[in-house]
Amino acid sequence: MLLRNRLFLALVVLLASLPVLPVPEFWITQLNYVGLYAIVSLGLVLLTGVSGLTSFGQAAFVGLGAYTSAWLSTAHGVSPWLTLWVGVALTVVVALVLAAITLRMSGHYLPLATIAWGLSLYYAMSNMEFLGKYDGILGVPAMNLFGISLASGRSYYYLIWLVALLAAIAVIHLLDSRAGRAIRALKGGTTMAEAMGISTYRYKVLVFVIAAVLAAVSGWLFAHFQRTVNPSPFGLNKGIEYLFMAVLGGVGHVWGAFTGAAVVKLVEDQLQVILPKLFGGNGNYEIIVFGIVLVVVLKVAPQGLFPGLAKAFGAIAGRWMPPTQRVRDWDGAPALPERDKPVAGELLLDVQAVRKQFGGLVAVNDVSFTIRAGEIIGLIGPNGAGKSTTFNLITGVLGLTRGQVLFRGQPVGGLSSREIAERGMSRTFQHVKMLPDMTVLENVALGGYLRSRHGVFAAMLRLDRDEEKRLFAEAERQLARIGMAGQMHELAGNLALGPARLMEIARALCTDPALLLLDEPAAGLRHKEKQALAEVLRQLKAEGMSILLVEHDMDFVMNLTDRIVVMEFGTKLIEGTPQDVQQSPAVRAAYLGTEH
Numbered sequence: 246m247l248l249r250n251r252l253f254l255a256l257v258v259l260l261a262s263l264p265v266l267p268v269p270e271f272w273i274t275q276l277n278y279v280g281l282y283a284i285v286s287l288g289l290v291l292l293t294g295v296s297g298l299t300s301f302g303q304a305a306f307v308g309l310g311a312y313t314s315a316w317l318s319t320a321h322g323v324s325p326w327l328t329l330w331v332g333v334a335l336t337v338v339v340a341l342v343l344a345a346i347t348l349r350m351s352g353h354y355l356p357l358a359t360i361a362w363g364l365s366l367y368y369a370m371s372n373m374e375f376l377g378k379y380d381g382i383l384g385v386p387a388m389n390l391f392g393i394s395l396a397s398g399r400s401y402y403y404l405i406w407l408v409a410l411l412a413a414i415a416v417i418h419l420l421d422s423r424a425g426r427a428i429r430a431l432k433g434g435t436t437m438a439e440a441m442g443i444s445t446y447r448y449k450v451l452v453f454v455i456a457a458v459l460a461a462v463s464g465w466l467f468a469h470f471q472r473t474v475n476p477s478p479f480g481l482n483k484g485i486e487y488l489f490m491a492v493l494g495g496v497g498h499v500w501g502a503f504t505g506a507a508v509v510k511l512v513e514d515q516l517q518v519i520l521p522k523l524f525g526g527n528g529n530y531e532i533i534v535f536g537i538v539l540v541v542v543l544k545v546a547p548q549g550l551f552p553g554l555a556k557a558f559g560a561i562a563g564r565w566m567p568p569t570q571r572v573r574d575w576d577g578a579p580a581l582p583e584r585d586k587p588v589a590g591e592l593l594l595d596v597q598a599v600r601k602q603f604g605g606l607v608a609v610n611d612v613s614f615t616i617r618a619g620e621i622i623g624l625i626g627p628n629g630a631g632k633s634t635t636f637n638l639i640t641g642v643l644g645l646t647r648g649q650v651l652f653r654g655q656p657v658g659g660l661s662s663r664e665i666a667e668r669g670m671s672r673t674f675q676h677v678k679m680l681p682d683m684t685v686l687e688n689v690a691l692g693g694y695l696r697s698r699h700g701v702f703a704a705m706l707r708l709d710r711d712e713e714k715r716l717f718a719e720a721e722r723q724l725a726r727i728g729m730a731g732q733m734h735e736l737a738g739n740l741a742l743g744p745a746r747l748m749e750i751a752r753a754l755c756t757d758p759a760l761l762l763l764d765e766p767a768a769g770l771r772h773k774e775k776q777a778l779a780e781v782l783r784q785l786k787a788e789g790m791s792i793l794l795v796e797h798d799m800d801f802v803m804n805l806t807d808r809i810v811v812m813e814f815g816t817k818l819i820e821g822t823p824q825d826v827q828q829s830p831a832v833r834a835a836y837l838g839t840e841h
């Protein structure tokens with residue numbers, strides 16, 4: 246898609262012709278730095294922009310790549326083409342160790358931890374005798390490629406920009422893939438992604454390692470460009486600056502990394518000349534300016550400069566933005582694998598005296614009920630009755646205090662929501678959880694995660710296209726099933742609540758579930774939307790789907806369900822047909838008692 250883009254080719258031709266044009270050496274050098282910085286910043290777009298993990302420590306990975314190559318090529322005469330792989334391997338190991346320690350941390354602890362290891366690596370580099378301490382390593386050899394020396398800035402330029410553009414293409418391809426959608430799901434919290442069967446921890450680690458490797462590759466290029474390394478470009482200052490580039494350029498966009506790197510490099514040089522003249526001395530004043538600019542950018546243009554630039558250049562640059570409307574190329578794609586479905590009437594879910602205590606509060610008090618294949622069971626009760634908690638016990642979001650849940654004859658109590666999703670339960674959320682800046686179709690395709698298998702490398706190399714077609718064909722089929730095929734290209738964030746709830750049902754259906762669990766799907770819907778939802782559920786039942794419907798609204802479940810379980814204060818009050826429930830004085834009292 247990208248390589249057929251004429252604009253992209255035009256840029257490549259322009260970039261490629263610069264060194265042979267009479268461009269002054271100074272500008273070639275500047276562009277070399279922009280390319281080097283953009284590679285690091287690209288990793289941060291992925292890590293911080295897309296996945297929501299902030300790192301101040303990327304400069305340390307740049308240093309790891311740079312020092313590895315500098316030391317091996319000077320002290321041991323190893324070819325830089327080999328040291329690259331040593332540096333990458335070392336970085337992967339270090340990143341994995343750091344990820345294991347820090348990525349389970351939440352909130353502000355991760356950024357703090359990145360500061361800590363950024364500093365540690367910096368001081369390690371500065372204090373090791375064999376790395377030349379603060380003086381670093383001199384006389385790093387220039388590179389050769391097929392006998393051609395890359396000693397001049399003009400020839401090295403080609404290597405840097407080849408790597409930078411290939412990295413950008415790989416990241417663009419990655420973001421538009423099964424793994425990419427999983428990565429994009431990280432930012433909104435882990436609950437939804439895990440319910441779709443995605444190991445969020447695994448993807449956090451992957452993204453962290455990818456960002457670290459990009460930084461290390463930049464460091465490798467840096468070492469043989471400068472031909473000397475010392476600790477100062479790899480300190481915390483620089484780590485902050487890299488993050489600043491990503492945020493300034495537009496942390497959600499691949500080309501934002503390049504925009505940010507270019508702006509920061511060019512402005513930084515000016516500031517380093519001007520500021521010391523204004524304030525005297527030779528402090529790193531530019532960091533202060535960058536800090537202030539960062540706050541302003543976050544305030545006025547939280548998306549960074551790139552989207553604004555793209556708009557300003559109108560139609561031309563607009564084509565650089567990722568397209569929202571996907572080309573519909575999946576007709577005739579083979580269907581995704583399906584699981585063995587239970588036969589009608591088979592005991593599907595057997596909830597056996599499940600209990601959940603939050604401290605002294607018994608939120609769910611030994612509740613039992615069953616669901617047979619093909620049934621719609623309603624779980625109702627006033628607010629605070631324990632419906633959502635029961636739902637979360639069944640779906641693995643919460644651990645059981647006591648009791649057991651059998652699904653298709655197998656105990657699932659104590660399994661994670663991901664393992665439960667694998668076994669064929671799929672759910673929606675009381676508060677809709679989706680990726681607002683992806684299309685409806687892409688959101689639904691997330692449900693097909695467990696039915697597909699291509700990973701990060703296949704995505705980067707575009708080897709996953711056939712499977713992608715199958716995924717989108719399935720997503721479109723599920724959208725058609727609930728009557729939303731016409732809206733598949735809309736951004737999910739633009740949907741009203743009713744269609745957003747239906748989209749969640751389509752996403753759940755895309756997992757090919759044996760049991761569908763819906764948490765208050767009608768809450769907050771207008772009358773028309775409720776009718777549309779009821780129609781969809783009726784049709785799913787007619788197709789043989791089994792559904793657990795957790796609802797607050799008693800009228801909504803009356804005409805839909807085969808049986809209803811009523812809860813009050815965590816306890817099962819009564820179970821029966823809608824008629825039984827409607828006529829029960831106890832149920833009426835429960836609802837009246839808490840409602841009015």
Ligand code: ADP
Pocket residue numbers: 603606608626627628629630631632633634635
């Ligand atoms: P419902 O979905 O029927 O409205 P919930 O299952 O959400 O009810 O809540 C049942 C009870 O458990 C409520 O009293 C609620 O305050 C309490 N509760 C729910 N989740 C938690 C939690 N994570 N920690 C402590 N108490 C909770």
Ligand code: MG
Pocket residue numbers: 632633634675765
């Ligand atoms: Mg609830």
